[in-house]
Structure formats: structure tokens, C-alpha cells
Amino acid sequence: MNSNPIDVLVIGSGPAGMAAAIQAKESGSKRVLLVERAEELGGLLSQCIHNGFGLIYFNEDMTGPEYGQRFVEKVMDSKIEVLLETMVLRLAADRKVTLCNKYGIKTLAPESIVLAMGCRERTRESIVIPGYRPAGIFTAGTAQRWVNIEGYLPGREIVILGSGDVGMIMARRLTLEGAEVKAVVEILPYIGGLIRNEVQCLYDFNIPVLVEHTVVNIHGIQRVNGVTVARVDQNRNPVPETEKFIECDTLLLSVGLIPENELSYMAGVILNPVTGGPMVNERMETNVPGIFAAGNCVHVNDLVDYVSVEGEKAGQNAAEHASGKASPKMGIKLEAGENVRYVIPQTITGQREVAIRLRVKEPEKDVILKVGEFMTKRLKVVKPSEMLHLVLSERHLKGIKKGTAQLVVSCRKED
């Protein structure tokens, strides 16, 4: 093995990690190492066989595997070192990384690290559904892997709890494969995912949707034989009089995603309790110098295209850090204000153009999006499921008063 030190080590080879590695290499890093625990590059893209990927990044409508392939080819062509079937066991604040694979355990000390571990699904345990513990309860992503890669149908009569994108995509997929989706149950008054999935995955196949409902009991000893659903009140508490039984053999859960950050935590990276991911500055750098982060381990994105862009940004800045370039001072904090759940990045220089992303808490019509006092934007509609993008140009930033330490980003209903 090459004895020169590693400039940039990327953990995770999903869309964020591949983009980061490619960009680090293109930005001049000599040695870039991409570490992946699975057998192949691409992360979850290979099981996301539906289309809708790449519309922004490539201006093409692609499937997950096709989108991934473009990046895999680039990784292969650009002399990035790849370690597959390799797990990162430990990450320290001094950037020492302990890897484990079939050849043994090894500790490396790269100049920069990009965290790109992605996210995982919330389970039945994380939302605490009462009832028996029979076979037939899966997360939507596990079902997706079974149906699209392993070749198993998880069941015949299916109820899906949660209307996130993966859940809706699986409702269509299972219907096409011959299963009957008896209901998609959503606790909120509106569907959780993208509008195109609502139309093309649910309405296209006349799948019953129960909003403001939840699953309150799971029945069956060996195998699921039904679930009890109930309407919820304004405080999201189930109303007992509205309980009804739905016969089914499978319950899929699409109830949210959690950024995967055990390693970040180990290294002393400060996590944002709202996103579950690292606090990052406009360079996608965490509070630990030389540790960068991108993609769904920072915050759960709705489109892969944005993940790739974030990965590139982290990769480029990780390469700059590795070459010894000092990080500029991030003097201004971005705070989430009225009806804003979170803002990424959390700190900026205020000196140069910066792209910010944010999510609202509640859907609203005719709003004014405001950054501090100097930037306003009117929007006809905002939804928690659709991430908002803003570019603070240098012209905008000139409006920041000297000595400003924080800017509040708010999304207020127009009077």
C-alpha cells in the first residue's frame, strides 16, 4: 500500500460520499480514500429502482441505479482508492480513523475527513406501537430491498404507516408486484412526501389514504393478521371510538429517517438536536477542524441531487483543508425563526455568496421568507416535505450591518 499520508478520507459511498471523493480529487488532493461497508459502491441508490433522480443535477429523469452509475464510473476513472466491505469502528477528534475488514484492523490519520454515512429508518420501537410482535412488520426500506434486490415479496395484504416518499414508492411497487395495499395511514393532516409521489404512487392505483389516523395495535401471534387504526385528535392522540380493524399480513413503516452519526458523536462533533446531524458551517465543516459532513447524515434531503451538491462542497473544502489552507472565520450564526424547523448551514462568513437550505415546520400559503432584515422572498406555498433553497449573494450580504453575530431566518404568513 502507498505510504504517503491520506489527504481526504470519505466515510460512506452513497451519493454524498462519491461526490465528495470525486470533488476532493478534482480539487487537487493526491490521495483520496473512500470507505464503504457494503459490497459495492452507491449506498442505497441500487435499491431505489424508481425514476425521478437527476432531474436537477443531470437535467435527466433517471432511476437510482443509473444515477449512481454515473458517479461510480467517475470514482473508478479518477484514481480514488476504494475500500469495500470495510467498517469504520472508531473516529477520534484528532481524525484518527480505525477501519476493520477481512484483512484486519488498521488505523489511519488522514488530513481531512468527510462524514457521509447517510441515514437509517425509524422503526416500530422508535414510535412505540403497542401489540404483539409477530413476523410481518418491516420498515419500508427493508421491504424495498427485499422486493428490488433479493426478490421476495414481504406480504400479500399490506398496510403502510406513514406517507414519506419511501412508503409511497413501496405502495406502488408492491401493487405492481401483485400485493394489495389496503391503506396508507398518516398521522398528520397531509401527505408527508413529494406531490409527484402522492399522485403517481397512491392516486394512480386508488390506494386508500387515511390522514389524521395512526396504527394503535398490531394483531397476530406468528404472523401479522391485522392492525387497528384510529383517528387522532388535534394533539395527535388516538380517539378510541374511531378504532377500526384492517385485515392484513404485513405492516410497513415509513415513519421518518434518522441521520446516522455514531461516528460523528465519537469524534466530538456537535449534533443539532433538530436535524439529528452535525452542525456545519458554509464549508460543510463541523466544529472539529478537518472533519466535514454532507448529505443525509447532516439532514434528510428530499432529492438526491441536493445530496450530491452538498457532497461536492464538502469534498472541495476537505481538499483545501488537507492542502493546509486556513478556514475563514464563520462569524455569523443562522437561527431558525418563525415556522422554520432548521437552516443549513448553521454558520456563514457573511463575506461571500452562500447557498442555504431550510425546512418549514408547517405548510402555509402566501408567505414571506426573510433572512435577517436584508433579504425577503415571497413564496406562494411552503411545505415541510419540500426543502427550500436560497442564495445569499454578495449584494445581499452587503446589507448585513457590521458586528452582526446572528441572522434569523423566518417564514411568516403575509398579512
Added chain:
Amino acid sequence: MKNVSEIICIICPLACRVSVAVDDEGRIVEIANFQCKKGKEYAVAEYRTPLRVLTTTVIVEKSRHALLPVRTNRAIPRKELFDCMDHLATIRVKPPLKVGEVIVKNILNTGSDIITTHELFD
């Protein structure tokens, strides 16, 4: 006599519920509740023939992989989706295959080919 259908536009997050009114001969006589030209065009096309890209898998033989993901290379009428699924259930593929190779030409005369979306080796 007018018949009114509601088409949810998927072009942007506004998700306009465009109403399309047709007369007895099926001619569109009125389109309302859209906010842009794209939305109006989408609603007309969606009313006449909803088109969808079918993405699914086919069974793989002589490989450690069980399935290979495939799609139609262009959108097909929505009403053909299940017939295409039935046809694809009879298809078997073997390695090696690259991304974008044609597995079924002009499936069920829709004018669309079924192509691979992932490579398949060994």
C-alpha cells in the same frame, strides 16, 4: 352537459388542482384553477393520456444476483402498466449486461423498449 375532472399538477409544490371540463364528445371546453402555462399543458396531457415511466425488475438466471432493475425508455400509457408487468414476469436475463441494454423491444406495441438500469456481471 359538462363533465369535470380534477387533475393534480405535479410540476411544482403548489400542486394546483386543475379542473378540466369536457363536453359529451370528450372535447375540452374549459380549464380552470391553474397558475401557469406548464400546469395547463400538463393537465390537458394528463387528462387525455396519463403517461408513466415503468420501473421494475426482471428475474436473473446464472448469477448470484436474483433480480435486475429495468425501466421503459420512455413513458407509456398508464393503463398499460399491469400488462407490461405481466409480460415482464415471463422474461429471464443472464449476465453480462451493461446499463441501458434493451431487454424487450417495443413492449406490447407501446413504442417503448425495456432497458436495464443497472449492470449485471457474473
